[in-house]
Amino acid sequence: MNLENTLDYLVSKKKGNFLFLIFTIIMTLLGYFSQIKWIQKHCENDLSNSICKNLDVRLYGIPALILILCITLFFLLKFRRTIGKNFFPFLNLSIKYLNLIKQKFINIFNFIDNINDQNKFYISFIVITFISLLVFSIKFSFKILDPSYVNWLNSGDLIQNYLGWYTYQTSPLSFPLGVHYTMNYPMGTSIGYTDSLPLFALIFKYILPAGYQYFGIWLLICHLMQAWLSLLIIRIFNRNLLLSLISSVFIYLSPVFLHRYLHMNLECHWLVLLTIYIYMTKLNLNYKLKLFSLILIISAWIHPYVSFLLAIYYSFFLFQEFINSNLKIKNALINFSITIFSVIISFYVIGYFHLNGTADYGYGSYSANIISIFNPTSDAYSNILKVIPINTDSFESFNYIGFGLILLFLSLLINFKFNFYYFKSKKNIGFLLSVIVTILVSLSPHISFGNIKLFSLPLTNDIYNILSIFRSNGRFLWPVTYLISIISLYSFLKLDFSNTKKLFILSILLIIQIYDINYLIKNSYSFVGKQNYDNDLYTLLKASLNEKRNIIIGYPSGAEVNYHTIQYLCAQKRCQTNVGYFARNDLKAENKFSEIIFNELKTNNLNKINIYYFDKKYSKTFASTLNSDINLCKETQLYNICVRK
Known part of the structure; x- marks a missing residue:
């Protein structure tokens, strides 16, 4: 079917009319929803912006214009011979050229189709590889392939995955091989429960320098x-x-x-x-x-x-x-x-x-x-x-x-x-x-x-x-x-x-x-950010660590809001901590240990090997520990930190 027959089918046959109607509806809807997206992006939080005036014209006018253009195109195609004969003789010439272009395309297509199957596979393999590399560069950037570049692992599950790997990497090897005791003290945890890719964690534990990453x-x-x-x-x-x-x-x-x-x-x-x-x-x-x-x-x-x-x-x-x-x-x-x-x-x-x-x-x-x-x-x-x-x-x-x-x-x-x-x-x-x-x-x-x-x-x-x-x-x-x-x-x-x-x-x-x-x-997440830690908390806890005092105890146990600061410190200094964010945990054991910590802080019965920190909202509850002369307590904007002298 040549171009002339295709156009006749679209404007003269019922099925062709239906296809053109579907095309018109789709184009109009695309115009409408694209304007909704534009308004949400540019005007949702700032209606005073000059570009946000007359939003109704943008929201309904552009789809209406698309609809009018599609209808106009339909009638131009339907009466193209009359128009071409009486008004625009060059249109028929243009259609001939379009047919020539179409024939050239078909010839190229047939030439490609006649390539032997093995070469087709090699070509398609190379092209799809190039496409995947292009998408990867758009979505992530090749910078994340650098094992030393870790700042992109800066929030949410990404920082959980990275710190799970980092603490595992700097922990002594034990059995089962994926278990370590740097986090979730005293029970320990598995590299699998921080979603840190166990396959790579075991391979790279003694290959990568400390703190490097393999996730890119x-x-x-x-x-x-x-x-x-x-x-x-x-x-x-x-x-x-x-x-x-x-x-x-x-x-x-x-x-x-x-x-x-x-x-x-x-x-x-x-x-x-x-x-x-x-x-x-x-x-x-x-x-x-x-x-x-x-x-x-x-x-x-x-x-x-x-x-x-x-x-x-x-x-x-x-x-x-x-x-x-x-x-x-x-x-x-x-x-x-x-x-x-x-x-x-x-x-x-x-x-x-x-x-x-x-x-x-x-x-x-x-x-x-x-x-x-x-x-x-x-x-x-x-x-x-x-x-x-x-x-x-x-x-x-x-x-x-x-x-x-x-x-x-x-x-x-x-x-x-x-x-x-x-x-x-x-x-x-x-x-x-x-x-x-x-x-x-x-x-x-x-x-x-x-x-x-x-x-x-x-x-x-x-x-x-x-x-x-x-x-x-x-x-x-x-x-x-x-x-x-x-x-x-x-x-x-x-x-x-x-x-x-x-x-x-x-x-x-x-x-x-x-x-x-x-x-x-596209790049819908910032892979060029920076890991955000609580510097004040990090500095005070680091200063409190020594050979005899190397366990950081947070109250309550588990995924405390600044758990990543503590994990990062323990990965660097090879200390232990009870806080962390895990896919699964022994909740009974965790709650039981939290009760022990609570009683130690409540009754001023601190363990000499522990460094305790807790949110200031618990200051009244743990007043006996904070006010005791036998303890050394310091504070940041958010936390109290106490150790036994």
């Missing part, structure tokens, strides 16, 4: 692996160079991956993609089993959530191969036992069993929602769609696929073109069961549509407590989010029309996708 290297590895696995998955069902590249960019730039940069361990979405790849590709079964076992063991050294998620898909993969008579029950059980045993041993060595406590609360507060893939959960995460209110934590519920992929998915679904090939056959029964189970786990125990709770699953207290170990269960929807994107692209690429049209449509959708999730792609 880890983030780069995750971006590269995400890009490469995206390409490998797309190439399973499409080997066209340009189509496979554009499709793989959709998967690589998945919002659910870009969203996780503040939880650095959980950037390992390439493990999820590798799991999907194992299911979809036609590799030798023994190779698949070994690869599955390997990624499960690796995941144990990264994050237990990922291990549990992959274990579901691994278990059903063994079941699937048994049902299909590809694997004997004995071999399946042996493979399962060895792999799961290796994962459990890994957990033990890391120190996940060191503490008795688990999270016995919160299950259901961090679950996904039926509309999660359509809901950006924050105005910042989509430039097009508005946030739909939900009744669970918005951060953990986030499984948005992006507006470009939503358009593709819904278009295929409405036209009955969404291909369920991978779930129709008995050969893929394990894949289907894995998807069903992870959907149920991610949505439970309260199945909700937006902020409307539809029903709740009946759980006993014991089951609820066990499931609360993985209370952020919204994460279990990640594979499903990727599968919806992958199968949407698979279904589209299998449609019966020319590759040039597919390339054009996918290019438009990718532009929409990138515009929509622009915030998640």
Whole structure:
């Protein structure tokens, strides 16, 4: 179909008119929502600004202008021959030139398509690598690859991850290997409970100089692996160079991956993609089993959530191969036992069993929602769609696929073109069961549509407590989010029309996708900041340390507001402290130790090896300690610090 026929189809046929109407609506909505974003950015806090006058004209005038332009374009195209004949003879000439340009493009496209498959792979591998490096530089900056540069690890979970690693690095090696006693005195803690990437912590403990970091290297590895696995998955069902590249960019730039940069361990979405790849590709079964076992063991050294998620898909993969008579029950059980045993041993060595406590609360507060893939959960995460209110934590519920992929998915679904090939056959029964189970786990125990709770699953207290170990269960929807994107692209690429049209449509959708999730792609966090410590507290505590007095006791125990100052000091000076921020802890032991500290401060019964500090709001409660002549007490703006003379 040449350009003339395409234009005739758009302006003369009902389906073409409908497509043009959809285009007009989308462009108008894009104009409207872009103005909302502009107003929120420039005028929300300062309406007196001169550029914020006549906001109604901006909010409604620009979308109206876009609508008028689209309607004008429609009629210009509809009557282009009459207009061209009577008024603008050069228009017909322009269309001829456009047809020539189109033909040149088709020739180039065909030339690229005729490159042999091996060279296509090399070219696409190089291009997707370049794209991932470009995105990494935009989002983070290559500066974070410098192990000595640590100022970007300056708040929230990032500083928890860094200080967990730093205190572990300067602590004596013990067994289990991931356990140390610098923090969470006297119980100690695990490198895994500060999400400090146990795999790298053990490797770099005696390699990196004290205080250096490896998290920048880890983030780069995750971006590269995400890009490469995206390409490998797309190439399973499409080997066209340009189509496979554009499709793989959709998967690589998945919002659910870009969203996780503040939880650095959980950037390992390439493990999820590798799991999907194992299911979809036609590799030798023994190779698949070994690869599955390997990624499960690796995941144990990264994050237990990922291990549990992959274990579901691994278990059903063994079941699937048994049902299909590809694997004997004995071999399946042996493979399962060895792999799961290796994962459990890994957990033990890391120190996940060191503490008795688990999270016995919160299950259901961090679950996904039926509309999660359509809901950006924050105005910042989509430039097009508005946030739909939900009744669970918005951060953990986030499984948005992006507006470009939503358009593709819904278009295929409405036209009955969404291909369920991978779930129709008995050969893929394990894949289907894995998807069903992870959907149920991610949505439970309260199945909700937006902020409307539809029903709740009946759980006993014991089951609820066990499931609360993985209370952020919204994460279990990640594979499903990727599968919806992958199968949407698979279904589209299998449609019966020319590759040039597919390339054009996918290019438009990718532009929409990138515009929509622009915030998640660009540098949305300050990676050039500075770590902020309480200098007064740091100075006084440091001055109080000596060989006999090297335990810093804060009241209350746990994640006191300036815990990072204390951890930083103890990492440098190799002292011990009871404060810290941990993913899990033995809450009974922590509360019991807090009671001991309280009684020591209340009754002026201080231990000579301890340096005590507490918030000034407790000054009256601990007046006997503060006013005693046998103690030396000093103060900062926020704290009192006391030691026995």
